[in-house]
Amino acid sequence: MTTAVIAEEAPVAAPPAGRATVVLRRFLRNRTALGGAVVLVLLFLLAFVGPYATKWSYSHIDYTALRAAPGADHWWGTNRIGQDVFAQTVRGLQKSLVIGLLVAVLSTGLASLVGACAGYFGGWTDRLLMFLVDLLLVFPSFLIIAIVSPRLNSSGWFALVGLLGLFAWMITARVVRSMTLSLKEREFVRAARYMGVGPFRIIWRHVLPNVASFLIIDATIQVGGAVMSETALSYFGFGVQPPDVSLGTLIADGTSAAVTYPWMFFFAAGLLVVFVLAVNLVGDGLRDALDPTSKGASR
Amino acid sequence: MSPILQVTDLDVDFDGRPAVRGVALTLERGEVLGLVGESGSGKSATALAVLGLLPGNAQVRGSVRLDGQELVGASEKQLTRIRGSRVSMVFQDPLSAFTPVYRIGDQIAEAVRAHQDVSREQARQRAVELLDLVGIPEPALRARAFPHEFSGGMRQRAMIAMAMANDPDIILADEPTTALDVTIQAQVLDVLRTAQRETGAALLLVSHDLGVIAGTADRVAVMHEGRVVESGTAVDVFERPQEPYTKRLLAAVPRMDTPRAPQPPTGETVLKVRGLTRTFPLLKGTAFKRRIGSVYAVDGVDLDIRRGETLALVGESGSGKSTTLFELLELAPPEGGSIELFGNDLAGLGKAETKALRRRVQIVFQDPMASLDPRMPVGDIVAEPLRTQGADRATIGRRVPRLLAQVGLDPAHAERYPHEFSGGQRQRVGIARALSVEPELLVLDEPVSALDVSVQAGVLELLQRLKEELGLAYLFVSHDLSVVRNIADRVSVVYLGRTVEAGPVDEVFERPRHPYTQALLSAVPLPDPTRERARQRSRILLAGDPPSPTRRYDGCRFRARCPLRPHLGERERKRCEQEAPVFDGDGAACHFPRVREVV
Numbered sequence: 001m002t003t004a005v006i007a008e009e010a011p012v013a014a015p016p017a018g019r020a021t022v023v024l025r026r027f028l029r030n031r032t033a034l035g036g037a038v039v040l041v042l043l044f045l046l047a048f049v050g051p052y053a054t055k056w057s058y059s060h061i062d063y064t065a066l067r068a069a070p071g072a073d074h075w076w077g078t079n080r081i082g083q084d085v086f087a088q089t090v091r092g093l094q095k096s097l098v099i100g101l102l103v104a105v106l107s108t109g110l111a112s113l114v115g116a117c118a119g120y121f122g123g124w125t126d127r128l129l130m131f132l133v134d135l136l137l138v139f140p141s142f143l144i145i146a147i148v149s150p151r152l153n154s155s156g157w158f159a160l161v162g163l164l165g166l167f168a169w170m171i172t173a174r175v176v177r178s179m180t181l182s183l184k185e186r187e188f189v190r191a192a193r194y195m196g197v198g199p200f201r202i203i204w205r206h207v208l209p210n211v212a213s214f215l216i217i218d219a220t221i222q223v224g225g226a227v228m229s230e231t232a233l234s235y236f237g238f239g240v241q242p243p244d245v246s247l248g249t250l251i252a253d254g255t256s257a258a259v260t261y262p263w264m265f266f267f268a269a270g271l272l273v274v275f276v277l278a279v280n281l282v283g284d285g286l287r288d289a290l291d292p293t294s295k296g297a298s299r
Numbered sequence: 300m301s302p303i304l305q306v307t308d309l310d311v312d313f314d315g316r317p318a319v320r321g322v323a324l325t326l327e328r329g330e331v332l333g334l335v336g337e338s339g340s341g342k343s344a345t346a347l348a349v350l351g352l353l354p355g356n357a358q359v360r361g362s363v364r365l366d367g368q369e370l371v372g373a374s375e376k377q378l379t380r381i382r383g384s385r386v387s388m389v390f391q392d393p394l395s396a397f398t399p400v401y402r403i404g405d406q407i408a409e410a411v412r413a414h415q416d417v418s419r420e421q422a423r424q425r426a427v428e429l430l431d432l433v434g435i436p437e438p439a440l441r442a443r444a445f446p447h448e449f450s451g452g453m454r455q456r457a458m459i460a461m462a463m464a465n466d467p468d469i470i471l472a473d474e475p476t477t478a479l480d481v482t483i484q485a486q487v488l489d490v491l492r493t494a495q496r497e498t499g500a501a502l503l504l505v506s507h508d509l510g511v512i513a514g515t516a517d518r519v520a521v522m523h524e525g526r527v528v529e530s531g532t533a534v535d536v537f538e539r540p541q542e543p544y545t546k547r548l549l550a551a552v553p554r555m556d557t558p559r560a561p562q563p564p565t566g567e568t569v570l571k572v573r574g575l576t577r578t579f580p581l582l583k584g585t586a587f588k589r590r591i592g593s594v595y596a597v598d599g600v601d602l603d604i605r606r607g608e609t610l611a612l613v614g615e616s617g618s619g620k621s622t623t624l625f626e627l628l629e630l631a632p633p634e635g636g637s638i639e640l641f642g643n644d645l646a647g648l649g650k651a652e653t654k655a656l657r658r659r660v661q662i663v664f665q666d667p668m669a670s671l672d673p674r675m676p677v678g679d680i681v682a683e684p685l686r687t688q689g690a691d692r693a694t695i696g697r698r699v700p701r702l703l704a705q706v707g708l709d710p711a712h713a714e715r716y717p718h719e720f721s722g723g724q725r726q727r728v729g730i731a732r733a734l735s736v737e738p739e740l741l742v743l744d745e746p747v748s749a750l751d752v753s754v755q756a757g758v759l760e761l762l763q764r765l766k767e768e769l770g771l772a773y774l775f776v777s778h779d780l781s782v783v784r785n786i787a788d789r790v791s792v793v794y795l796g797r798t799v800e801a802g803p804v805d806e807v808f809e810r811p812r813h814p815y816t817q818a819l820l821s822a823v824p825l826p827d828p829t830r831e832r833a834r835q836r837s838r839i840l841l842a843g844d845p846p847s848p849t850r851r852y853d854g855c856r857f858r859a860r861c862p863l864r865p866h867l868g869e870r871e872r873k874r875c876e877q878e879a880p881v882f883d884g885d886g887a888a889c890h891f892p893r894v895r896e897v898v
Contacts, residue, residue, distance in 0.1 A: 016678035016699055016713030187670035191732075194628045195684040196657035205683075209674040290674060292716035 019209075026289040033285020039278040043271070047097055050090030058083065058091035059243040070263050077263040079253070088245050089267050095240055096227050096247035097275065099161055103226035104279075106165030108219040111172035112211070116203045118173070119180025130177070133170045141167035142233075149238040160233070160240070164226055172218050179211045212290045220283035224276045247272050301367065303328045303468050303501050304349065304386075309361035309371075311344045311353065311525075318344045318357075320525040324503075326469065331495065331502040333516025333533065335509060337548075337751040341525040346471050346505045350386055351378045366468065384414035387462035389491070391474040393454035397446035403457050404430070404442025410464045429460035432497065433490045436843075450844045452483035456490055463494045470495065473505045480615035480778065482841045485822035488515060489840060507751070509552050510781075510824030513537055514831040521545050533828040551756040552826050553781040556898050558805060566606025569641060569740050569772045570627075575600045576635030576796075577619075577626050581849060595848050596622040598796035599636070601882060602774070603789075604740065609766065609773040611787035611804070613780060613819070617845060619796035620776045624742055627774075630656055641739070658688050661733035665745035667725035671717040677703075677728045678713030684736045702731040706761060723754035727761065734765065742774045747782060759786055780823045784808055792816050795848060795856045800887040810894045813887035814839075814863045821897040839897065855880050855890065863891060 017025070027033055054075065056062070062074070062082040070077040076086040118129040145163045183189060183206070192202050208215070230240065231248025240246040247268050254265030288294040304326035311319035319341040326332050336342040347353050349363050351370060363370040365385060370378065382388075390396040397406060407426035411417065417425070423442070430438035433456040446454060455475060462470050472491060476484040492515065495502045506512050512519055513533060520530040521544070529542040540546045576599060581592040597619040604610045614620045626633055630653050632646035639645070640656055648656070661684065664670035671680055681702055682695045690698070700710030706727040717725055726746060733741055743762070747755040763786065765771060777783050783790060784804060791801040792815065800813040811817045818839040825831045841860045846852075854876045858864060864872065874890055882888035 016676070016696070016710070018682075019674075019676055019679045022676050022714050187664050187666060188672040191662065191664060191670050192672075192683065194657075194662050195687050195736075196654060197683065197687050201687075205675075206672050210672070212674070292674060293718055 023289045027285055030285040030288060032281050033288070036278040036281025036285065039274060040282060043093065043097060043275055043278065047090050047093040050093075051087065054084065054087050054090075056084035056087040058087040058245060060084070060087075067261055067264075069261075076267050077261070079264050080257070080261075085263055085267060088250060089247070089271060092245040092247040092250045092268060093271055093275075095245070096230070096272065099164070099230050099246070100223040100227045100275065100279070102161045103164045103168065104219045104222035106161065107169040107222055107226075108172060108215050110165065111169035111218070112176050112208055112215055114169070115173035115176025116180045116207050116211075119177040120184055120199060120203055120207060122181075122184075126177070130174075133173050136167065137170045139167075145233060146236065146238050149233070160230065160238075164229055168222060168225070168229075172215075175214065176211055179214065180207050183207050183210055209290060213287050216283045216287045216290075220276075220280050223279045227272060227276075247275075302326055303366055304503070305362075305364040306345070306349065307362045307364075309345065309348060309359070309363065311341065311348050311360075312358045313344075314356050315358075318525055319348065321361075322522075322525075322527050324520055324527065324530075326501045326503060328468070328501055329495075329499050330518065331504060331516045333512035333519045334503060334505045334522060335507065335512045335519060336522035337507060337753065339524075340522040342505050342507075342522045343473055345522070346473050346503060349471065349503075350382055350388060351375075352382075352388070380414075383410055383467075384465040385467055386469045386471060387465070387467040389455070389458050389462050389470065389472040389475045391477050393451060393458045393478070394446065396458055397454065399446050402443050402445055403449065404444075407442070407457065407461045407464055410461050414465045425464070426460075429463055430457065432463070433457070433460045433494065434486075435460075450483075451479055452486055452844055455479060455483075455487050459487070459490055459494050463498050463500075466498050467500050469501045469503060470498070471503045471505070474507065475504070476511060477506070477508070481780070481822040482615065482818055483844070484511070485824075485838060485840055488824075491515070508824070509537075509549070509752075509826035510831070513826045513828045514824045514835060516828075521548070537826060537828050548752060549826065551753045553752075553755070553759070553779075553785040554826065555781040555784045555808065555820070555823055556825060556827075556830075557784070558809075559785065566608070566770075566772075567642075568603060568639075569606050569608075570602060570604040570774065571639040572600060572602040572623075572627070572636065573639075574636035575602075575623060575626060575633055575638065577622050578634065592849050595796055595851055597626065598848075598851070599798065599882070600793060600796065601798045601801070601884075602791055603884075604772050604774060606739070606772050607766070607770050609775055609786055609788045611775045611777060611783040611790045612793065613777060613783055613790055614793035615778060615819075615845060617795075617848065618793045619848075620778075620793060621744065622796075623793070624662070624744055624774070624776060628660065628662055628742065630660075658684075658736045659739045660742065661736065661738040661740075662742040662744060663726070663729045663733050663746045666749050667722060667729050668717065670729055671725060673717055676714050676716055677708075677720070680717070680728060681713070681731045681735055684732060688736050698735060702735050703728075705734070705765075706731045707757075721754075722750050723758055726750060726758050730758075730761065730765070734769070737769075738771070740772045740774065742776070744776050745778070746775075748777065748779055755782070762786065780808075780820060792819065795845060795852075797856065798882050798888065799857065800889075801882075802885045808898055809896065811887075811897065812892035812894055813857075813889045814861050814893075815857050816887070817895050817897050818860075818862060825898075834897075837897075852879075854878055863893070867891065 062078060065074055065078045066082045067080050068074050068078045074084050076089060078084055114129050118126040149160060149163060189202060189206055192206055227248055230246060231252055234240045234246060234249045235252055240249055250268035254268060258265040302325040306322060306324040309319055309322040322345050334342045348359050353359065359371055361371060365381065404423060404426045407429055408422035411422040411425050427438045427442050430442055435441050435453060435456055449457060475491060476487050479487060504515055516533050519533045519536040520527045523544045529536060529545045536545065540549055575597055577597040578593040578595050580590045581594060582588040583591045600623050602610060612620050627638060630645060637644060641659060678699050681699050685695050685698060699713055703710045703713060708724060708727055747758050750758060766773060775787055787804045790804050790807045792799050794815050800807060800816045807816060808820065811820055818841045821839040839862050843860060846859060858875045871891065880888040880890050
């Protein structure tokens with residue numbers, strides 16, 4: 001019978017593209033999403049190349065220019081103790097970009113892994129994982145971060161990313177679990193099982209793509225949320241500590257001066273808005289690319 | 300006399316897309332008009348338009364006259380007065396047609412009181428009478444039951460009782476038996492005819508099943524793409540169709556009464572199942588579950604399939620067909636009995652051997668939409684089994700287009716998603732996926748029951764061709780006996796988790812020996828009005844519903860519904876009660892088998 005199939009030597013063009021290629025193609029065809037991605041890249045460039053473009057360092061204090069308006073010397077002006085706003089903003093942008101994206105990816109990834117496993121395997125796996133989730137939910141996360149983060153100073157704010165991620169995934173995990181429970185009963189999952197596909201591969205290939213819309217929305221919300229919770233922590237003296245800055249701390253410092261010395265506030269705030277907006281556009285594009293029935297993306 | 304219902308030039312659009320175009324129908328008093336068509340032909344939209352029950356996004360034009368009164372454009376108040384009293388409706392899904400939180404009797408009484416000025420007590424009385432009329436045993440007691448306590452057939456009977464409540468002029472039945480098993484379908488159609496006779500109402504019967512229409516309708520209207528393409532008396536339309544579409548449709552319907560020459564089995568045994576059992580625990584409680592009983596889903600199934608052979612596993616819902624399949628496909632040692640695949644007993648197989656067996660057994664599911672991952676391009680779907688078996692990229696890239704071509708799809712469509720295909724094409728994708736790893740046994744779980752007749756024919760043809768080309772063996776699970784007759788070489792009938800009869804397809808269909816097989820075959824309607832009406836007189840109507848599988852029965856498990864039983868003597872009956880009939884290979888598991896021709 002093998003011969004019967006092989007014997008049909010039909011001339012075959014290029015092999016059909018797999019899902020990854022198809023999704024990528026759909027994504028690239030989406031103008032707005034592509035725009036969002038470009039903006040993200042530009043933000044990264046600004047954050048990591050910007051510090052080399054200016055002669056000021058983010059912590060240097062220029063006593064000759066206190067509260068100076070934007071000009072040739074200080075491009076985006078200075079703050080009330082004479083630090084260069086541009087240098088500070090790009091420094092802060094570095095932190096916030098990394099914190100926002102890493103926390104979002106980390107927490108959504110953890111949520112989808114735990115939720116999908118709990119839903120798919122059921123039984124004791126489910127019970128144990130959900131117990132863990134409930135436990136973390138009732139933990140006062142702020143308190144824990146407050147206690148733990150001063151001890152992690154050596155590893156710096158990367159530890160903060162870990163901590164923020166660790167306390168942001170539980171509700172998402174519960175939702176993913178319930179979505180997995182209903183997906184598990186669908187015939188295509190059963191079909192995959194009878195083909196001998198392993199459980200983790202089923203989760204990866206069948207379950208997660210089908211909850212992707214939710215995960216992407218969740219992740220884009222997490223980005224903004226992470227930047228904000230980092231700010232809150234920093235405000236209380238944990239997280240990013242002076243003289244180091246993040247967009248959050250800059251915004252917090254500049255709020256009071258927003259009307260009188262707008263440059264202290266609006267550059268940082270504007271960049272945060274642009275950042276979150278770009279992430280949202282990319283997220284929308286990704287969702288449309290993954291969802292074949294969406295009206296947003298053409299094939 | 301003027302017709303009771305006159306539909307002229309009826310147009311229905313859904314959001315501007317045409318669904319019904321220029322339909323004209325007349326319904327005389329007391330006649331049965333069959334409206335037949337495939338899905339999307341606009342038959343349900345037509346029926347719903349009569350009652351003004353279409354959703355808000357539908358625009359209706361034209362004229363529907365009920366006894367001279369125009370219904371299109373009539374106010375909601377006028378329509379409400381007509382609905383249920385002059386025109387009543389029987390829906391397809393009787394579970395969703397009842398409110399789950401009210402008792403059946405109260406819901407029927409409510410229908411009575413909506414249009415008649417009677418007291419609560421009188422209405423309740425009437426409800427019980429109606430339930431009695433539709434053949435529900437102990438109607439006074441059952442009137443106090445909730446919808447979920449009724450079986451599907453009983454719910455549909457209650458639905459009919461409700462439709463009769465106000466002696467309507469017209470009963471609209473929209474696919475009233477589609478969700479039911481054949482033996483139950485026969486019962487319900489019988490009740491529907493009784494109801495029609497009792498009330499003297501005209502019946503508009505909407506169905507996709509030509510057999511149902513042939514057996515019930517006096518006149519037939521065939522719908523296709525929103526238009527009535529042909530109408531006339533049932534005998535005329537079925538025996539002398541004029542329109543090409545009607546001819547095609549009638550030709551595509553698989554018929555139970557066409558003999559075939561099935562291939563004699565030759566090859567070695569591929570699958571051998573003996574005394575397979577599977578029970579599920581019935582649990583109670585939330586935190587601490589305790590077992591309060593068992594469901595004996597499969598309790599003694601025997602199967603034999605040889606290479607190049609199609610075995611049809613036939614049974615009604617709840618008979619354990621699907622459980623049997625899933626037990627088989629788990630490739631795990633069965634709970635009881637034995638499964639032998641390609642000479643390997645499933646008990647005592649290593650991991651590597653199981654993996655090797657996986658390649659040789661593949662499955663095609665019933666619902667092609669549900670069994671294909673909506674977020675995967677079909678190329679990936681077809682490639683999945685290959686990938687699981689560890690094929691490399693180059694092989695997959697070569698095989699996938701070829702597989703798609705083999706099942707009659709365009710290989711260039713490999714990058715499309717399942718929702719872009721039609722039902723029949725999706726089922727072809729499912730078949731291509733199953734074939735990708737060159738299996739030797741293909742398990743087909745109702746592969747065509749979700750498809751329209753004309754599409755069905757194409758898929759069945761494909762399956763037949765693939766079997767010959769690739770030398771496959773099929774385990775074909777179906778409740779549709781007409782399809783089985785057309786594809787199977789051998790048939791195995793299961794009742795309540797146990798094999799009751801097996802044999803070559805012609806033998807079983809022409810000379811059935813088990814009374815259950817006879818009843819099952821006799822219940823299948825033929826798309827032939829003359830013969831169907833003759834058969835109706837000698838139809839074996841099974842009483843009641845299949846008993847619950849939560850009990851284990853001593854003796855013959857069919858005896859409670861057995862049509863043979865009243866004819867048996869005292870001693871013979873005792874035997875049925877005490878001794879379970881044994882099934883050995885071929886033939887019937889019955890103490891008193893008797894050939895009876897029913898097709």
